[in-house]
Amino acid sequence: MVWRNTFLDPAQPGGWALLYNQQHFLADSNGVLFPRDWIKRQDLPIIGEQGIGHFGDDAVYLLQLKPSAMLDGCTWQSLRQFMLQGDAETFRMLAYAAQIGTWYAEHRFCGSCGAPTRQLPGERAMRCDSCESQHYPRISPSMIVLVTRGDEVLLARSPRFVTGVYSTLAGFVEPGESVEHCVAREVREEVGLEVKNLQYIGSQGWPFPHSLMLGFHAEYASGEIVMQEDEIEDARWFRVDELPPLPASRSIARHLIDLYVARRLGLPEPTLPA
DSSP states (O other): OOEEEEEEOTTSOOSEEEEEETTEEEEBTTBSOEEHHHHHTSOOOEEEEEEEEEETTEEEEEEEEOTTOOOTTOEEEEHHHHHHHSOHHHHHHHHHHHHHHHHHHHTSBOTTTOOBOEEOTTSSOEEOTTTOOEEOOOOEEEEEEEEEETTEEEEEEOTTSOTTOOBOEEEEOOTTOOHHHHHHHHHHHHHOOEEEEEEEEEEEEOSSTTEEEEEEEEEEEEOOOOOOTTTOSEEEEEETTSOOOOOOTTSHHHHHHHHHHHHHHTOOOOOOOO
């Protein structure tokens, strides 16, 4: 089934419900969608509700729950789990739902004056009637880059990574900065290298609040590896035919690596997961 995000009026009955809290969704053996009218009859601590779109022909609503919420036979599963294990359309739906859930949770009160806000009818906006400000969902762009040098790729480890896994470099775009400038700055800060000839590869919604990851290849220009303290545990050059353990196959980090390896070895080029 195909996911389409649209604005739906929560006053309408029926449809399916997604149950959400802090980048996690309740799921049972049948998945993450529950009959909405049935959910409304359960004793669940619902904070708010958003009509977010259609999965196939069915309306889908997001129910924001308190952390203590639980249903028999269900477990909380992270958005990252669905990115790595679920089908592409389900992840697209959940990625959108998580962004809307985060926006709603963070704007129930005005960030300018502290007064309670209300959702504008028919619009994805929280309005403060006290100071007349309006708060819309926002996306924070970030970049991820594979630095290359002929048959070698630069891969690094963060202390937060799974043991043994190496990946590409990444970082958030700062105010007033282009994504291209962000690539050069982050590479310089994290490993002390200069890059050139950036090539945009593709983007992927990332299982982190507000995030959109923009992926690049960049060629090594100059410098020696100097690792940033507290950020980089190890960084080194690897030949494309002698790579270490890599990130999960459905991540954009892995796609950047697999694509470059395919191009250097003359293999079929992989497709970036939706």
